[in-house]
Amino acid sequence: MALVIRYVNNNGEIVERFLALVHVTDTTAKSLKEGIDSVFAKHVLSLSRLRGQGYDGASNMRGEYNGLKTLILNENISTKYIHCFAHQLQLVVVNVTKQHGAISDFFTIVTMIVNTCGTSCKRRDKLRQAEHEKIVKSLESEEIKSGRGLNQEMSLRRPGDTRWGSHFTTLLRLKGMWSSIIEMLEHVYEDGTNLDNRGISKTLSMRLGSYDFVYILHLMVELLGSTNDLSKVLQLWDQNIVQAISLIDTTKRNLQDFRENGWNQFLRQVEEFCVTNYIDVINMDDTVKFGVRMKRGERVTNYHHYKVEVYCQVLDLVIQEMENRFPETNTELLICMNCLSPRTPLLASISTSCDIVDKVEFSNIEDLGNLAKILVATTRDKAFPLVYRLIELTLILPVATASVERVFSSMKFIKTDLRNRMEDGWMNDILVVYTEREIFNKIENEAILRRFQEMASRRKQLSSRAS
Template structure:
């Protein structure tokens, strides 16, 4: 279990520090609570002074009655729980992808395209050569310019099931490498050595050249682009819950605006993509038979109705509804009152000119410390501190587990928990350890009486086919 502390220092700055990796016998809420108690006792921290706790969506963490959240709240009712905003945002996208059949099919086909394109070294080499030739042609025609760090080689990014931000990058690269991907699939089809691969390649080519696939690709690019921007903004270490609430509200406004005004622009972009790749554009006024309806009842709808109502509106409505459901705490009384502290409207209670240029709560806390107003308005500053320490996302903890792959390698696979924890502290909090001089470290170890003495150097000598070591 990774533990990260979030607090406001004496200068009014929000700080997140990695505390420790704790070995637990099991992942039950009781075991996790016991481990936290022991860790707090070891570092002389009091659970009664805890004011916020944040986890992901796992039941053993955020369970209403028996989760770790509930166990801590029973002991300290002031340790307010905040569900990780980034995880909630990801759940919104997951629900949209799973509840809508067309969206679900689209992502399944995208995964198949990426997999079959890079299934062998031969296909990877062909794909790389096609992209290289296209890059050289663009440079010769002056469409792009060369320079240091530009035009780096990239490949199709495989989407991850647990990280939906990767799907956005996959779509971006698929659109930019469209012709190369189609060429590789055509080569697989023309190869003729494997009937299964031939059939899959043929169906994927037909799918990629269908209007529905291209339409979904551009629609999901727009939606995932909005969620990806928000996800990256939420993962900043100094992010506070007031600004996070503002970002969520901004995203809801953007989704509503996209639903109201984005149809025409999306249609133009899709049609332009088709024209650039010399594919016939779909006539929106033509009728189409909807899937799942009887062929005998003769019910027909236009392409316009299908794409605008059954796809565009339905997907956006589902996402907007899920945003309102998942972020229901935005309307709670506590967070609504906290949001009133935001100095965006010049915070008239202070009525001081130097506070008028402050735009966020973190800057307000720093300015109060600088001007000494944190002692004059001590209760207001206490509320601001509470707002700043409430966890927004658990990105810092996720980064701890990512760092474990760097510290505990195949060559260090037998390192103990204490050694791994100490190594992680040095690696993660490198900004602190960078301020420590090497001489201080040397003196510290030299003053430790329990250390072994330095061994004298050895000189190796060889002769007449043998070798020996003697002390200098």
């Protein structure tokens, strides 16, 4: 279990620091709570001073009766629990893909395409080679430009329900490597000796070249693009909850605006892609020619199907799911915290009473974090300690568990094949140094050598040259 603490330092800055990696016997809430207590005792930290706790949505973490958050709340009712916003945003995507039949079928086909293209080294190499040849040809004809970070070789990436932004990355690459993927599927069909593989590759090629698939691909790229930008901002270590809620509200409004006013432009993008890739564009006035309706004899136009039953329904599901997944935006606590925003009447009146309206450094404050730093720099935090304390409490509430996720990602650099039998304490110490390397880089080698020299008697004097 990785523990990260979040606090506001003496300069009014938000700080997140990796505290420790704790070995737990199991993942029950009781064991996790005991691990937290042991770390707090070791570092002389008091649970009574804790004001926020943030985890993912697992039952052992957020359970109402026996979850970790409840065990901590039983000891300190002031520890406001925040379900990781980035996790909740990912669950919005996952739930929508499960609730809408066409979207669910679409992602099933996407998974099959990714698996087919990446099932062997030979196929992955074939896909990379086809994409490489396409890029070289486009560069020679000056259709695209070369440059740092542009037109790099890439492969398809399997999406995962717990990997933030993975669905968006997969769809972007699928869209960008469209012709190369079709070429690879055709190669599998022509050279395949297994009849099942030949049948699957042919089916996937046909689905990939259909208007229906292209339409849903573009729709999900638009939707996941909006949520992906939000997800990246939520994962910033210095993000505060007031600004996060504002960003969520902005995303909701953008999605609603896209639903009301974005249909025509979206449809043009789909048709342009189809024309570029030689895919037949359907007539929106024609009757739907697939599905159960054909058997029932119902007459439904393509326009009604694609706009009402897919476009509007999916957007409505996303917007409603965001409302359900982020109930914090409507709680009394968060509404009151939003009053602390620098642009609200409350802070404006405080600015007036503080005689800082005409101060240049306060003129363009948009964020609560910057307000805290400037209050400290101008010593206004001493004049109005209660207001500053409220701002501090707002800033320390965790928005996302991205810092914890980064710690676990760093473990692959520490616990390698050559160091796979290290003890927990040694691994924790190395991980702390690696994760907080910006702090340790500021420590001079001489100071480290002196500390090591004084720990025990040495046969010879250490020097920085020897280090």
